[in-house]
Amino acid sequence: MAILFFIIFICFxxxxxxxxxxxxxxxxxxxxxxxxxxxxxxxxxxxxxxxxAASFLGIAGxxxxxxxxxxxxxxxxxxxxxxxxxxxxxxxxxxxxFTFADVVAFRLKQKPIRLAAAIGSxxxxxxxxxxxxxxxxxxxxxxxxxxYETAEIIVGVVMLIYVLFGGMLATTWVQIIxxxxxLSGVTIMAIIAISKFGFNPGNLYAxxxxxxxxxxxxxGGLVTNPLDAFSLGLAxxxxxxxxxxxxxxxxxxxxxxxxxxxxxxxxxxxGYFYIIIPIVGFSAAVLLSKNGMTGQEIIKSIDKGGNMxxxxxxxxxxxxxxxxxxxxxxxxxxxxxxxxxxxAAASTMAHDIYVxxxxxxxxxxxxxxxxxxxxxxxFGLIAxxxxxxxxxxxxxxxxxxxxxxxxxGNFPALFLSILWxxxxxxxxxxxxxxxxxxxxxxxxxxxxxxxxxxxxxxxAGVLKEVSDLEAKVKPQIELLxxxxxxxxxxxxxxxEVQLKGIENSYNQQKQEIMAKMPKAIFPLKNPAVFSMAFAxxxxxxxxxxxPDKEAQKRFEDxxxxxxxxxxxx
Amino acid sequence: xxxxxxxxxxxxxxxxLVTKRWTVSxxxxxxxxxxxxxxxxxxxxxxxxxxIKIGEATNIGIILGVGVIIGSWFLTVxxxxxxxxxxxxxxxxxxxxxx
Numbered sequence: 001m002a003i004l005f006f007i008i009f010i011c012f013x014x015x016x017x018x019x020x021x022x023x024x025x026x027x028x029x030x031x032x033x034x035x036x037x038x039x040x041x042x043x044x045x046x047x048x049x050x051x052x053a054a055s056f057l058g059i060a061g062x063x064x065x066x067x068x069x070x071x072x073x074x075x076x077x078x079x080x081x082x083x084x085x086x087x088x089x090x091x092x093x094x095x096x097x098f099t100f101a102d103v104v105a106f107r108l109k110q111k112p113i114r115l116a117a118a119i120g121s122x123x124x125x126x127x128x129x130x131x132x133x134x135x136x137x138x139x140x141x142x143x144x145x146x147x148y149e150t151a152e153i154i155v156g157v158v159m160l161i162y163v164l165f166g167g168m169l170a171t172t173w174v175q176i177i178x179x180x181x182x183l184s185g186v187t188i189m190a191i192i193a194i195s196k197f198g199f200n201p202g203n204l205y206a207x208x209x210x211x212x213x214x215x216x217x218x219x220g221g222l223v224t225n226p227l228d229a230f231s232l233g234l235a236x237x238x239x240x241x242x243x244x245x246x247x248x249x250x251x252x253x254x255x256x257x258x259x260x261x262x263x264x265x266x267x268x269x270x271g272y273f274y275i276i277i278p279i280v281g282f283s284a285a286v287l288l289s290k291n292g293m294t295g296q297e298i299i300k301s302i303d304k305g306g307n308m309x310x311x312x313x314x315x316x317x318x319x320x321x322x323x324x325x326x327x328x329x330x331x332x333x334x335x336x337x338x339x340x341x342x343x344a345a346a347s348t349m350a351h352d353i354y355v356x357x358x359x360x361x362x363x364x365x366x367x368x369x370x371x372x373x374x375x376x377x378x379f380g381l382i383a384x385x386x387x388x389x390x391x392x393x394x395x396x397x398x399x400x401x402x403x404x405x406x407x408x409g410n411f412p413a414l415f416l417s418i419l420w421x422x423x424x425x426x427x428x429x430x431x432x433x434x435x436x437x438x439x440x441x442x443x444x445x446x447x448x449x450x451x452x453x454x455x456x457x458x459x460a461g462v463l464k465e466v467s468d469l470e471a472k473v474k475p476q477i478e479l480l481x482x483x484x485x486x487x488x489x490x491x492x493x494x495x496e497v498q499l500k501g502i503e504n505s506y507n508q509q510k511q512e513i514m515a516k517m518p519k520a521i522f523p524l525k526n527p528a529v530f531s532m533a534f535a536x537x538x539x540x541x542x543x544x545x546x547p548d549k550e551a552q553k554r555f556e557d558x559x560x561x562x563x564x565x566x567x568x569x
Numbered sequence: 570x571x572x573x574x575x576x577x578x579x580x581x582x583x584x585x586l587v588t589k590r591w592t593v594s595x596x597x598x599x600x601x602x603x604x605x606x607x608x609x610x611x612x613x614x615x616x617x618x619x620x621i622k623i624g625e626a627t628n629i630g631i632i633l634g635v636g637v638i639i640g641s642w643f644l645t646v647x648x649x650x651x652x653x654x655x656x657x658x659x660x661x662x663x664x665x666x667x668x
Contacts, residue, residue, distance in 0.1 A: 071634045072612060078638050079605045082645045086594040086601075090652075205626035217628055218620050219612045226613045233605060257657065264649050271642045275635055419591075556578045563587055564577075564660050566667065 001324030002144060002331075009177075009332050010158060016173045020166035027368045028569075030167035031098040031347050032251040035569070037172055039258040043265020046249050048175030049340045050077075050240075050266070051182055051273055053333045054135050054399070059274075060313075061306025063281025064299055067208070067216030070281055074274040076233060080240030081267040085260070088241045091418045093250045093259035094561050094568040099344075100247045100410065101352045104417045106561075107554035108425040110361065114352040116432040120409035121244040121348040123436055124402050126386070128243070129341050131398035133387030136334040142308060143327045149388055156384035159339040163346070163376050168252055171339045178329070178336040183269060185329045189310070190276045192317045193283035201279065207286045211294055216285070228524045232400075235528035239403030242410030245344035256565050284313040342379050349375040394456065397448040400526055404443055408531035409436030416539050418562060421555045427543030435535030442527030447520040455518035465513045473506045572666050580666075586659045593651055597644050604644075608637045 024030050037045070055077060063070030096102035101117035133152060140151035162170045197203035208216050222229075240246060250259050288295035288309075302308045311330075315323040350372040355363045363371070413431045416423045443449055451459055480499045484492055524530075561567045577583055611619060611633070619630030 068630060068634075071631070072609075075605070075608065075634055075637045079601060079641050082601050082641045082648070083598055085645050085648055086598045202624045202627045205624070205631065209626040214620070214626070214628075217626060218630060219616055222612070224613075226610075229609050229613060230606065233609060237601075237605070257653075260649060260652055264645055267642055267645045271638045275638055278634075556574055559578050559583075559587070560574050560667075563583070563590065564664055564667075566664065 001321050002327040003324075005325050005328035006144075006331055009181075009328055013162065013170075013174050013177065013332075013335075016177075017162050017166035017170040020170035020173065024165070024167040024169055025369070026365050027098070027351070027372065029169065030369055030372050031248070031343070031351065033168040033172050035252060035254050036169075037252040037258075039253055039261025040265055041172065041176055042249055042253050042258070042262035044179045044269065045172045045175035045252075046246065046262055046266035047269035047273070048179035048182075048333075048336055049245055049249065050270055051179065051333065052132060052135075052337045053139055053330050054131070055273075056182060056186070056277070056333060057139065057307045057310050057330060058305075059277050060281045060284065060310040061299070061303075061308070063278045064284040064309040065296055065306040066220060067212070067282070067285075068218055069220045069222040071278045072219065072222050074277060076236045078267070078271050078274050079233070080237045081263060081270060083237050084241050084246075085263040085267070087415065088247075088418075089250060089259050089263050090256040091562045092247060092414070093253065093256045094563075094565045095418070095558065096247075096251060097569050098248070098251055098347050098351045100242075100244060100414055101348070104413050104428055105356075106417065107551045107558050108417070108423075108428055108548065111357050112425055112429050114356045116429040117410070117413070118348050118352045120242075120405065120413075120432045120436050121352070122345060123440065124242065124406045124410065125244055125341050125345045125348070126382075127398045127402035127405065128245075129338065129345075129383050130386050130390055131395050131402065132334065132338050132341065133383055134390045134393065134395045134398075136338070137387055137391065139307060139330060139334065142303060143311065143330065148391055152384050152387040155334060155338060156380055156387070159335050159342060160377065160380040162335075162339045163342050163380070164373055167372075168343060171336075171343050172249075172252060174332075174336045174339060178332045179269065181329045182333055183273060185326050186273065186276055186280060188322075189314055189317065189326065190279045190283075193287065193313065194279060196283070196287060204279065204282055204286065208282050211286060211289060212296070225524070227529065228526065231524055231529035232526040234532060235400065235403045235407045235526050237407075238411050238532065239407035239528070242406030242414065243402070244348065244406075244410070245340045248344050248347060249340075251569075255568065280310055280313060284309040287316055288312055338383060342376060342383060345379040346372055346375040349379065394453050397443060397453070400448065401440065401443050404439040404526060404528050404531060405436050407528045408439040408535045409433075412532060412535040412539055416536070416543075420543070421552055422543050422547065423539065424543040424546055424548035424551060426546035426548070427539045427541075430542035431535045431539030434538035435531055438534045439527055439531035442522050442524075442531055445520060445522035446525055446527060447523070448525050450520040450522075451518050458516075458518045462513055462517045465516075466510060469506070469509055469513065473502065476502055477506075574667075577663060577667055580663075582659065583663060586656070586663070590656060593648065597648055601641055601644055604637050604640045608633055 028034055059070055059074050062073060092103055095106050101114050104117055105113040136155050137148045137151045140146055141148050162174055194201065194204065205217055253259050253262055284299060285295040288298045290298060299306050299309045299312060302312065311323050311326055314326040354371045355361060355368055409432050412435055413428045417428060480495060484495050487495065619628060621629045623629060
């Protein structure tokens with residue numbers, strides 16, 4: 001059934017690609033859909049770009065298994081959108097052409113800026129792509145029982161067809177269709193689910209509480225280190241403002257006013273999505289309970305991470321066909337997101353590097369489109385290869401890495417180039433390079449990579465020792481506690497002393513084992529607070545040290561275009 | 570009365586527009602930070618408040634979580650209203666002066 005829905009989706013989107021291909025001849029059509037997309041359409045497409053399979057299946061599963069912590073996580077994904085609106089959206093649309101490097105390079109020296117910005121962009125897009133490809137391979141394997149490698153190749157080839165032939169126009173429509181399918185699929189699921197609770201979320205929470213206790217509805221272990229939470233928040237909020245595949249979408253609309261509309265629609269759709277996803281998650285935890293097993297146990301029996309919770313709920317609510325529909329939507333989601341990323345990477349490689357650096361900006365339309373298509377194929381193949389290469393690897397940190405590089409490498413340079421007259425070429429290059437390098441290095445040294453990836457075995461060993469110890473000691477403690485409750489007063493005392501002794505030695509042993517836990521060199525899970533600060537400082541320092549008088553003169557032209565949109569493409 | 574780029578950019582009206590644009594933007598960004606980090610801060614330092622029940626099982630934490638999303642969205646709406654009315658009007662006036 002899922003296969004059938006999936007084939008319908010593929011045929012339909014390929015039809016659109018065929019239609020779009022006829023309209024895609026120039027570079028502006030290939031990269032920016034001829035700037036013909038409306039604010040509403042772009043809002044849906046932005047939402048489509050942002051709502052990945054990981055946020056749909058992943059957050060639903062997280063809420064189902066961890067309860068309230070999943071909700072905290074969900075809120076973090078929305079808050080970037082208002083910031084995007086307030087700080088970047090309109091100037092970006094007015095100043096740029098195809099990539100965000102256009103904005104930074106507006107009054108600075110083309111070559112160094114384009115090269116630096118390309119490094120920032122490609123690193124961001126690569127990290128994001130690896131996360132998406134590996135995630136998609138695993139999901140498709142779980143959903144359709146297709147081997148991992150085949151799944152990677154299917155995703156790679158289908159999205160290549162969209163981008164290669166249909167360019168931005170086809171990619172935009174694939175995003176729009178996917179966003180509509182995803183939003184309606186989740187809505188239908190949430191409505192059926194909540195109808196089982198008399199259309200009252202309060203009743204749903206009450207059921208959750210009945211099965212799992214109040215803990216499920218209260219914050220758990222997510223925000224334990226305040227500095228880490230602050231840093232993650234910064235990366236989520238400002239990283240969005242540096243994601244090349246998101247920024248690129250702003251060039252598909254005709255002007256700044258439509259860009260503004262895009263963000264308000266996107267924010268509305270995404271906000272709505274993150275509000276109803278927890279309902280799906282909590283409902284899965286409650287409604288899947290069966291035969292004395294809790295919903296959580298049933299979810300974990302299929303996938304430990306809970307990624308299948310939404311699909312399991314869909315089957316429970318409306319049978320196999322509905323599950324097939326939701327699975328097809330998840331697959332469509334993966335395809336669309338990877339297509340958007342590929343287009344962003346191709347625009348950087350072809351427009352920033354080939355045309356503006358290698359060809360000094362002199363390349364005719366036919367050549368530019370040809371190069372853009374070549375770059376698309378190259379990146380598509382890289383995506384497939386990376387997907388297969390990282391099979392079975394822990395890539396959970398990759399999305400965090402993408403956001404950290406975007407927030408530290410891309411955002412500060414973009415923001416300073418719009419606002420600060422004295423921002424110079426040296427400043428911009430320093431800011432991008434310092435931001436991207438510190439973000440990457442610190443993530444490698446952080447607990448997420450240093451411990452969870454490089455020292456995964458040691459960590460697992462320590463955790464196993466702890467659980468073994470627990471398994472040995474816990475029954476003894478329970479036994480003693482029961483005895484204490486049942487024996488007479490005088491015997492109680494000696495037993496209590498015995499209990500204290502066991503508990504103390506247990507805690508001591510546990511501490512000794514935990515001391516062997518591998519330690520990260522850099523303590524924070526997300527480095528944005530430092531790497532972004534470094535990027536801003538580097539940008540400021542090098543602008544002062546190596547000023548750019550020419551660029552300062554051109555700031556008036558830039559301002560006219562930034563605020564009034566005069567001369568915008 | 571056509572003005573040059575230099576005259577427009579250095580006119581009082583343009584300068585005021587730019588200042589106002591960033592005042593509005595930074596103020597709304599500040600509120601956004603306040604909403605989000607206020608919420609995160611409460612999770613870190615005032616957990617017990619979030620655990621207070623206001624229904625059978627619904628607690629303040631759930632309301633605040635949804636509230637952060639709706640509140641952030643609302644800030645975006647405020648920006649759009651301001652930009653559509655005030656900002657766009659000044660922009661079109663300035664554009665006329667340039668031509």
